[in-house]
Amino acid sequence: MIRNVRRWSIRARLSLTFGALFVLAGLAMMVVTYLLVQQSLTTGQTNKTMLVTAPIQKSGGGTEKFVVDGKPMTAAQLKQALVDQQRAYRAATLDSLLTRSGIALAITSIGAVGLGWLVAGRALRPVHRITATARRVADRSLHERIALRGPRDEIRELADTFDDMLARLDRSFDSQRRFVANASHELRTPLAINRTLIEVAMARPNAPTELTRLGENLLAVNTRHERLIDGLLTLAHSDHGLTTRTDVDLATLVQRAVPATGDRSIAVVTELAPAPTSGDPLLLERLVRNLVDNALRYNTPAGSVWIRTEATADTATLVVENTGPELADTDLGLLFEPFRRAEGDRTRSATGTGLGLSIVRAVTQAHAGAVTATPRAGGGLTVTLDLPTRPAPAT
Template sequence: MNRWTIRVRLTVLYGGLFFLAGAVLLGVTYLLMAQRLDRNLTDPGDLALRNEQVFERFGNPEVIKQAILNAQAEREQLRADALNSLLTQGGIALLGVGVVAGAFGWLVAGRALQPLHRITDTARRIAGADGARAALHERIALAGPRDEVKELAETFNVMLERLDRSFDGQRRFVANASHELRTPLALNRALVELAVTRPGAAAETKQLGESLLTVNERHERLIDGLLTLADAENEVAEHSPVDLCEVADFVLDQAKAPELEVVRQLAPAPTRGDPILLERLVQNLVENAVRHNAPGGWLAITTQAANGWAVLTVTNTGPVVPAYEVETLFQPFRRLHRERVDGGRGFGLGLSIVRAVAMAHGGTVRAEPREGGGLEITVALPQHA
């Protein structure tokens, strides 16, 4: 139920109450007026008694009888005219009162719903903001008595303040984690590389060092994915013109898939956003398509602008993906229960980052399983001219 429906219903309610009260008042006035006319013009019993007295005194000539009948008719006509005039004028007045009551009810309903409209508009503006906390600094300032609506606004303000503090704390945590987690891993990598490349290092030491470097690299990729996911779910700090066509072309040039056939159908697809995050989005899609592909398979990527959206589509061959498991691929740390084609194991963050980046830019992601195996993933972002 929208605001106009509520306002119309309140207006009808106010107008209906006034109209009902006016109708009752008109009916009571009609009854009282009829009784008053009957008393002033006498009732039929008294008139009949007077007729008998006149007949006894003057006889019963036809002229007197006709005059009496005419007097009775004029009395009835006078009474009917008075009551009809009351009904006509009262009906017009009642109609005018109904119109005035409707207008008054419309104004009263609008004034009563104005605080609720302000709360609704603020909530809609915050929900439609580009970033997760882009509008959390807004507050609802309602003046007037402390009633239920004002308490609702204050409760809403308290909720916004807590959400704002929570997002600030999350951003500080991401910044601190980026430094505290990456620095030790970089130091470990440097020490291991130094030990492996040292002259006279034993073969066992070099083999152990390579294993440690592999583990360290996996940890770096995991931390980098987690930090990217957390950063993508926050507000996008930079909005620059980005063409998905150029990003996809660059990512494909850097991709390592010599055993796959790569098909490019790249048309201009301009949008706005963070170039680093959008490059990571395309990179994750391409890497996912390569890792989940089949030997001798193919990978196709297309970009285009359609109906106000910049659309990126990545299609690949590969193992059959059940339709009921497609949505789980976008959840963090959720993977299909099968080994990667390249023999490695991922962390289940690739498509989670893709969805987070797309949503942070006001876009959508849709994945559909291909007949015969593989996926077709489509990303749609708001187009920028």
Template sequence: MKKMTIRTRLTLVVGGMLLVGGLVLLGITYLLVFQQLGDKAYISKSIDGPPAGVAGNLITNIQGEFRSDATQAVLTQGSIALAVVVVIGLAFSWLVAGRLLQPLHRVTETARRIAGAPDRGLHERIALTGPYDEVKELADTFDLMIARLDKSFDVQRRFIANASHELRTPLTLNRTLLEVSTDHPDAPTELRQLGRTLLAVNDRHERLIDGLLLLARSERAVAERSYVDLADVVAHVAALQQDADVKVTAVADEAPTTGNAVLLERLVHNLVENGVRHNVPAGGWVRVESGTRPDGAYVTVSNTGPVVPRYEIPNLFEPFRRLGPDRAASSGAGLGLSIVRAVATAHGGRVFADPRDGGGMTVTVILPTAESSEYPT
């Protein structure tokens, strides 16, 4: 049931007050007229004496009819006048309420635009003019809040850009030095073994930093969208995993959506890579599917693997959370499913997982469906 707006409630309150006040005024007028007519009849009888015979009865009847007609006219015409006043009052109060609430509509429209484009809309302000009242105070407070959020987002964007450069540079330099030392023909076996170990550690740190930076970027809503068929993404990612020890099969049915193609590819890649990494030692498989359902386009990734307790599943979508012994042994950074959830949320979708009987999981991502005709390629 749709709730009444403030404008409607204000109009009804004013109309109700007019109606109650008009009824009270009409009642008082009726009593005064009735009393006044009764007093005049009594005075007439006192001066002229009591009427006698047929003439007296006729005069009495005429006075009674006159008083009845007068009071009836007061009620009828007063009710009509009251109805006209209430209708005019309702119309006037509707216009006045709309005028008074116009600044609130401006605040709402600005907030809606900012919510629709958070990365670009934070630079917008209400800048409400007029007397300093409650609405002006609300608009100024909202502008102050948006200014602080805008500043915080700018700081975050600068931090991501600086961290991307400052953190990757020394790791790239370390990898180069280690590769040169390891590939040197005179390097002893112990040095080569140490170099390979350090290269593996360095590679894990690089993946960790890339994952953190991607997670920070993907948590913001996607402002610029393009048409993406998830079937193409599924087929491409599955083809890249054909050399893995785990068998990867794909059922790529058409699944149109909109968003950032790079982030959506990373979403599917993380799901498939996660299914390959957390699998059984031999005879394992990963199945990735795409398609459409009534609530949107979907990607589903199922795999064999260790038994996953249902109560542990929500924790797997948190950063740096792994299951059981994989906490220490896994070569991943513990950000795969966190990035999947962040990318899905940024695209207006959702993700959920269910444990499979016998081990492994089924992870499903649902995104809004798009019509290909709206995004010509």
């Protein structure tokens, strides 16, 4: 029971607390009132003259008798009857007091709980605003602020502290993104110059065989560095957030990616159903291409890749499954980290940059989606991507 109460909202618990305190105060008032009325009735019984509500007549004869409601009584009997009448009146008064007070307490307690619900809701309204802002910031960007107005109470201080934290995080992430973008742009120029010089040297007539072989190795290294820089730019762009949204079909993106990254030694089986979503077409195309390329690169000789797209009322899903080496559960958490690979693939990915799945996760988060990786029975990996079919409201 206590565990279930802890799952209730703060508003419900505050309302019940207000109601319980009101009931306790009402019960205490009832007990005090009951004791005071009881003492008053007891004092009145001993100090006041006895009341007779029925007409009394005195009969003739030697013994004094009284007639009450047509019944003859002696003085002692009349006195006892009056005492019993007072006791009954006192008991009826106390019972009526308890009954009416209980009904009044029940009605006012219901009203107190309802009033407590309204007051708690009004008091917690700024907290709900802070929570809603935190959710929107977590889903999109750090540019939004709470900007709570009102008296400088504890909730206002909490909102202002949260705004200051968002401002510091926003400046930190912006600085990081600018550094990555600027560094990547600056590195592209010398790499392009290196590529040109190497190609010119290799194109000379009568170039030595050693020079040609060295030039091919240098071009391969240069290509890998260019892909690394391109991946860093994509990460910086996806972390910056989406500026425009366009309707995109994941099935169409898969059809484009499979011929571009296809490996004829690996069988690619597709089962493509319409999976419409919305977002940045270039980022989503890079996401799908990275998933397909990752499934082909980290595979076994003459292996297979299965790609499936489907959609529900609110989710577009892409599933990429491949054969390959067995992966431990501890390796799955490293796959989406930049420059991190599964332990068994460190020496097999000389052409990779270690940013493929990192870009996938960053682009997915920018589109308010979710991506998960699970080991496949018999070896390999199953990556499931879920994107919303409707665009999220712009901030």
